[in-house]
Amino acid sequence: MPAPPAASDHRGDLAEIVVDVAAIRHNVRTLRELTGVPVIAVVKADGYGHGMVESARAARAGGATWIAVVTVQEALELRSAEYDGPLLCWLTLPGVDLGRAVEEGIDLTAYSVAELDDIAAAAEAVGRRARVQIKVDTGLHRGGAPRATWAEVFARARAGELAGSWKITGLWSHFACSDEPEHPANDRQEQAFRAALALAADNGLQPGLVHLANSAAAVLRPSARFDAVRCGIAIYGLDPAPGRTPDIGLVPAMTVRSELAMVKELAPGDAVSYGQRWTADRPTTVGLVPVGYGDGIPRHAFHEGGSAEVAVGGKRRPIRGTVCMDQFVVDLDGDRAEIGDEVVLFGPGADTPTAQDWAEACGTINYEIVTRIGGRMTRTYVDSEAPAGEEPS
Structure with missing residues (x-):
């Protein structure tokens, strides 16, 4: 099974979509072995946000017919x-x-x-x-x-x-x-x-x-x-029937990450973002993430019933206040953080929110989360199974 992709140097970019082609290969192999028939790999809509051409190559390398x-x-x-x-x-x-x-x-x-x-x-x-x-x-x-x-x-x-x-x-x-x-x-x-x-x-x-x-x-x-079976979302490592699919070892291929653009302290009563829909009830720290709905972040990632989370400093941090076109705010709960600290929106890591977590927080499906993401983000390809220094095939 592929390991989670290693960090890459994305400094200067608002955010980065990292696609592990080894995960796509692995998922196709897994589906072939499970079903016992050829796999038709669906790479429509720019490979569900993963890149159509690169996803097709990886799927074929994994055995898609x-x-x-x-x-x-x-x-x-x-x-x-x-x-x-x-x-x-x-x-x-x-x-x-x-x-x-x-x-x-x-x-x-x-x-x-x-x-x-x-x-x-x-x-x-x-x-x-x-x-x-x-x-x-x-x-x-x-x-x-x-x-x-x-x-x-x-x-x-x-x-x-x-x-x-x-x-x-x-x-x-x-x-x-x-x-x-x-x-x-x-x-x-x-x-x-x-x-x-x-x-x-x-x-x-x-x-x-x-x-x-x-x-x-x-x-x-x-x-x-x-x-043959015609597989789309599963080749990208996402559950096609959340809560009903047995664990067959699919590995999410996409990680989305950014970095903190600002960190500030809030006092009780300070309200955040458009409409001031969230107000701090205690002293806390918040961080600014420089992506928004212009980059495919759902505006309803924050709502009255809750919010999506990101990972900062190894902890899950909830979005606070309305998601804007270019940025959103996360609650760091008083923890110390620095400008430039990594923010993982979702990915395969054990302590990282998943695309499915985001889907549930936003009242949608994981297909929509990964397919809509992009905008001004940079897309990078890695191969977690390749020898060190070797470019993704």
């Missing part, structure tokens, strides 16, 4: 970064030029006959057979072919295959409630997915890759693993 993103633009960026392996994208809009994606061998996802027609036109324009996966809606009622259209979509998919427009390389869907393993929607969706597979076979389709399970289902629902 496929890489998946949402947009054609993301997929093309990976191709430009010299990733030439299997690559899936799953959301396009009318009018998007699909020709280069076809030329680059990117698997395009279709939800409708109209999308298949667009792919056929792109394939004809560039003179190359496309790679297509079909996504069916089994109950999430977001993207994917509605059940009433499955027959016509499958028929068009087969016709295009026979005409040489494309190869149908996969069929997939997505759970709505996999992080709640006892939710009845999970059984309904899996049953619907199996019905879609049967109907696709009746139409002569033999999709090469059948996948349904996202991170939570990959861990909690073995019957949904099929040909």
